[in-house]
């Protein structure tokens with residue numbers, strides 16, 4: 001008998017709705033951040049009395065803290081399937097920092113080429129696009145997918161790339177590229193691969209053959225501010241680290257520095273030991289659930305969510321066909337109802353938290369929405385004038401280990417009401433600067449005085 005779904009910290013927290021009632025909050029925004037697993041909070045609370053400096057103290061508590069930190073590092077390597085290689089796990093803040101770290105560390109120059117896909121989150125685009133390197137992209141089809149052959153074509157269509165930077169699962173459609181075959185094809189050409197595993201890590205086993213991997217604790221039930229970059233030790237042995245400072249050195253003179261060995265070389269400054277402990281606890285809890293149970297649970301949710309949305313009148317599901325397996329993530333549009341208004345109504349009237357907008361993946365969204373260039377240019381002009389009202393986008397619902405089939409049905413029922421064309425029970429006003437909607441009226445806390453609560457919920 002599966003232990004899933006699990007209750008996360010804060011489950012059933014009541015939130016106010018515009019009809020004056022309170023409803024148990026339904027978070028369907030796991031692709032953004034998940035609540036904590038109880039075992040994670042327990043482990044952190046158990047550790048806190050022992051909290052002290054890491055790698056910076058001879059005292060007993062410092063020894064305990066350092067050991068806890070290093071245990072988390074070992075757990076991360078193990079979770080990524082890398083215990084038997086000479087790899088390092090660099091503990092950082094999140095996936096974004098991990099990829100920026102790698103982009104700095106790889107020392108790429110005008111002779112280097114990075115291949116990315118158009119399905120990437122900005123965290124796996126912008127660190128590469130701001131480098132002085134050549135870039136090529138794997139295009140996607142109308143359903144937001146690409147094949148191994150498409151990747152091979154991009155790899156082969158010019159000078160041999162140094163790196164393929166690719167997502168392990170998209171945060172928009174939940175589609176999971178055939179990453180093992182892609183890594184194999186890249187390696188056959190001498191190309192290293194970075195997998196952005198921000199979405200993959202909490203939901204599927206990580207591809208152990210990838211050279212580099214990055215993921216975030218806050219998307220895998222450990223919201224204490226730690227993430228991980230995994231890569232071969234050799235990649236971090238030479239050259240100056242991304243961050244310079246204490247803890248990263250063996251000797252410093254005013255005009256000379258001897259950097260220490262990785263991974264410490266890459267972790268200047270006092271590390272986030274609480275975040276690391278939380279991450280380690282989340283890893284061990286996911287292991288105890290087992291991938292079979294996790295995948296089975298989430299597949300059931302994915303099918304119900306995506307087929308339910310696709311069958312709802314007035315709803316257009318973005319992304320791959322229903323028979324293509326995805327994470328329990330769905331991006332959708334509702335005819336004639338702006339995405340920001342859909343999200344506002346789901347929250348204010350139904351107590352359901354989803355995300356809307358372009359999900360930090362603008363190039364991918366432009367393709368999924370099939371927006372012509374001139375239309376995109378018009379939006380760009382609007383944004384330059386500080387007007388975000390017409391920004392294109394979609395609504396995204398994403399589930400996690402706590403989600404039940406009843407939760408999915410609750411969302412589907414709410415979406416059907418928003419999509420059926422009947423007027424909303426209150427009037428919503430759109431903010432020009434953010435593009436977000438807010439209900440008019442004074443039903444606490446949906447009062448104008450609380451407007452700042454909802455400011456800017458769809459930044460890219």
Ligand SMILES: Cc1ncc(COP(=O)(O)O)c(C=O)c1O
Nearest residue numbers: 094095096121123171198199216
């Ligand atoms: C696929 C993907 N990559 C990278 C990131 C960035 O993660 P973080 O905000 O934790 O740095 C996200 C966050 O949504 C994501 O979904």
